[in-house]
Amino acid sequence: MKEVNAAAAAMNHCLDQVPNLPDLNISYDGRVEWNPTKSMDATIHQFRTAVLSANVRIIKQILKDLHNLASGQIERFLALLINRTSAEPTKEALMTAICIGSRPLVEFILSLFMEYPGEERNGCRKSKSFPMHMTPLMLACICNNFSIVQCLLLRKHYMQLPHRPDCKF
Template sequence: MLCAGKDGEADYAEEAKTEGYDGHLEWEGDTNKMLCMKYEFYEKILRLRQDGNKEDVMEVFDTLGVAASEIQMEYLCELLQQSQSAEMAKEALLIAICIGSRPLVELILTLFRDYPHEERAG
């Protein structure tokens, strides 16, 4: 897109167009590695619900490089540990979305296999 105006403005518009957004990450969620991570995360959540040990889940958060506070991660673990209804998983999903971690969102979505159709039910 070329702009009318002073010399150099058109060049700047063209440069900005091709430059792109530095924060955009390509998501490769269908790889075998991600599928293995989803399975392992689900298994760790099942163990968390049985024994209450948050260390394995917190390790996953550290591995993903989740940019959230320790308090947020502790609260997220508490939500994931409570398996009475899908409401806890929905709240955990919203927190992951707000944190802005696509891998964390994908991992939490795996928990909805215990609650079919709930991830689309508000």
């Protein structure tokens, strides 16, 4: 019984030493690396309009000016962005942007999912580059890019708890 009381006293002593963050008035607000402005909103709108109308010249210019992409990357993105037959190419473009690690590029591509509500949260079903179960949020976490994780969480992305392989649910 004395050992239990001693353990409880030690635990209480440890808890007394843990600072109460609200009392200290300190917090961690995250690392924000994306500060959208009205001109950036206009550029996102211009990008979206260019993609929907398949205006290759404007898309290339925006990708080159704002995102410092190499010409090979731009060509790969163009092929994915212009193909609007389904959400799959746009999802692959999103996953590629997450791998590159550019939050502005991720924001630009997320603007293209208006025609496919909810699809931005799913993985690519027919991609050679990304496994089917990999969601954008999972990939951003794996890439350890807090800024993109924050962006996706603000857009209501979530991660489902994994199940064991023999689970029937």
